[in-house]
Structures are given as C-alpha cells and as structure tokens.
Amino acid sequence: xxxxxxxxxxxxxxxxxxxxxxxxxxxxxxxxxxxxxxxxxxxxxxxxxxxxxxxxxxxxxxxxxxxxxxxxxxxxxxxxxxxxxxxxxxxxxxxxxxxxxxxxxxxxxxxxxxxxxxxxxxxxxxxxxxxxxxxxxxxxxxxxxxxxxxxxxxxxxxxxxxxxxxxxxxxxxxxxxxxxxxxxxxxxxxxxxxxxxxxxxxxxxxxxxxxxxxxxxxxxxxxxxxxxxxxxxxxxxxxxxxxxxxxxxxxxxxxxxxxxxxxx
Numbered sequence: 432x433x434x435x436x437x438x439x440x441x442x443x444x445x446x447x448x449x450x451x452x453x454x455x456x457x458x459x460x461x462x463x464x465x466x467x468x469x470x471x472x473x474x475x476x477x478x479x480x481x482x483x484x485x486x487x488x489x490x491x492x493x494x495x496x497x498x499x500x501x502x503x504x505x506x507x508x509x510x511x512x513x514x515x516x517x518x519x520x521x522x523x524x525x526x527x528x529x530x531x532x533x534x535x536x537x538x539x540x541x542x543x544x545x546x547x548x549x550x551x552x553x554x555x556x557x558x559x560x561x562x563x564x565x566x567x568x569x570x571x572x573x574x575x576x577x578x579x580x581x582x583x584x585x586x587x588x589x590x591x592x593x594x595x596x597x598x599x600x601x602x603x604x605x606x607x608x609x610x611x612x613x614x615x616x617x618x619x620x621x622x623x624x625x626x627x628x629x630x631x632x633x634x635x636x637x638x639x640x641x642x643x644x645x646x647x648x649x650x651x652x653x654x655x656x657x658x659x660x661x662x663x664x665x666x667x668x669x670x671x672x673x674x675x676x677x678x679x680x681x682x683x684x685x686x687x688x689x690x691x692x693x694x695x
Contacts, residue, residue, distance in 0.1 A: 614657030
C-alpha cells in the first residue's frame with residue numbers, strides 16, 4: 432500500500448509540474464520542446480528528491496519502524512517426544528526444521544549487566560515448522576515477560592545470538608511454544624556463538640546477513656520440556672539469515688522509474 436501511494440504521488444507531482452509550466456514564462460511559443468522537457472524533468476527531480484529525503488529522515492532515528500526478518504534452518508537430529516503433533520513418529524530424525532519471526536529494529540532493550548541487546552519478537556509472526564508441522568509461540572505469553580531475539584557483542588570476547596525472555600541472565604533458556612510437554616510448555620532453545628570479530632555493535636542493522644558455520648564456536652537448538660526440563664528434541668543448526676524489509680530501497684527505485692517515465 433505504501434509503495435502504491437508513492438507511485439501515485441510521484442505521478443501527481445509530475446502532472447502538476449506539467450500543468451504549471453503552461454502558465455509560466457517559458458510558454459510553448461517561447462522555448463523549444465526539448466528545453467521544456469528538460470525544465471520539467473529538473474523540477475520533477477527536485478520535488479521527488481525532497482519527497483524521498485523527507486521519507487528517509489522520518490525513519491532514520493534508531494531505524495524506528497524497520498521490520499527485520501529472521502530465518503533459522505536446520506535438521507532434526509533426534510526426537511524423544513512421544514505425544515502430541517510433534518511426536519517422534521511424525522517429526523522423525525532427518526526432518527527439516529525452519530524457524531521464522533519478525534521484529535522491529537527500534538523496539539529493543541539493553542541489558543544493564545552485560546553487553547547484550549534484546550529485540551522484542553513479534554509474537555504473531557513467530558513460527559517453528561518441523562517436518563511440516565507448525566508450532567507457534569505460547570499464547571497468551573507468560574505475564575510480565577517478553578520474547579527477545581538477543582544480540583551479544585564482545586560478551587566478553589564473543590559475539591552471538593540467542594532466544595530468551597530474560598536478557599540479563601538468559602534463564603530460562605529459549606522461549607515457550609504452544610506445544611505442551613510433561614513439565615510445562617516446550618521451550619525453543621536456540622543460540623549460536625561466534626568469534627568476537629563477527630559483529631561491530633549491538634545494532635541489528637549492523638548484523639544483517641547470513642550466518643552459518645563460518646567462525647561459529649558454539650551452537651544449540653533444542654526443544655526443552657518445561658523451563659528447566661530435559662532436551663526432548665535436538666536440531667542440527669544449518670544457517671540463519673537476518674534481512675530487512677526492502678521498503679526504503681524500493682522507494683528510491685520508484686523515484687528513479689518515475690523520472691525515466693517523465694523524460695519521454
């Protein structure tokens with residue numbers, strides 16, 4: 432919807448400039464057609480640059496409103512779960528595992544103890560797919576808690592990412608799912624640790640990219656039975672991607688296309 436509005440606005444700007452030039456001193460009888468087209472293009476360019484600049488300024492502080500997409504992929508190593516939709520006869524060893532969720536780059540909380548920052552996960556977007564079986568986040572989420580995607584930077588000499596509702600202690604590990612176990616909800620306990628030169632800061636915009644086994648030192652991906660229960664399922668980590676919403680890039684592209692269209 433935002434991009435459609437931008438296209439319409441660009442067209443309106445160009446049309447307005449075309450109409451206004453008919454009443455300016457450089458009337459058709461005064462300037463040759465190619466000079467008129469150049470002047471219209473110049474005025475359109477100036478107007479569009481102003482529009483794009485205003486849009487970028489509006490979203491620049493702390494990347495407020497920037498949606499970030501996180502995807503983690505892997506393969507089930509073992510499954511000791513006997514009941515429910517993700518039991519070991521349905522989610523067998525070797526089954527694909529995919530975790531996806533969204534977050535807002537401007538919605539975060541810094542730890543007062545360690546060099547870590549937690550970005551609040553959009554709970555409705557959270558989805559763990561195990562051999563085609565979809566597992567969501569516990570809903571309602573435990574009172575007073577927030578699920579975080581946590582970034583570590585030089586903590587103390589290592590970088591990394593993990594899921595938790597507590598950015599200071601990391602306990603309990605992982606975030607609760609909507610699948611019940613014996614000792615409570617199954618917790619999706621995921622974390623990866625990399626060499627200390629991997630991340631330059633705690634800003635998630637600096638962490639965009641793909642993470643695999645390059646410079647990886649430690650990883651864990653398990654479904655734990657309850658907050659502090661045993662590992663009920665083990666998943667072999669493959670890779671993680673952190674990507675931004677392309678709206679701002681698309682806006683610049685649209686502005687360029689609008690200029691090309693008006694130079695005919």
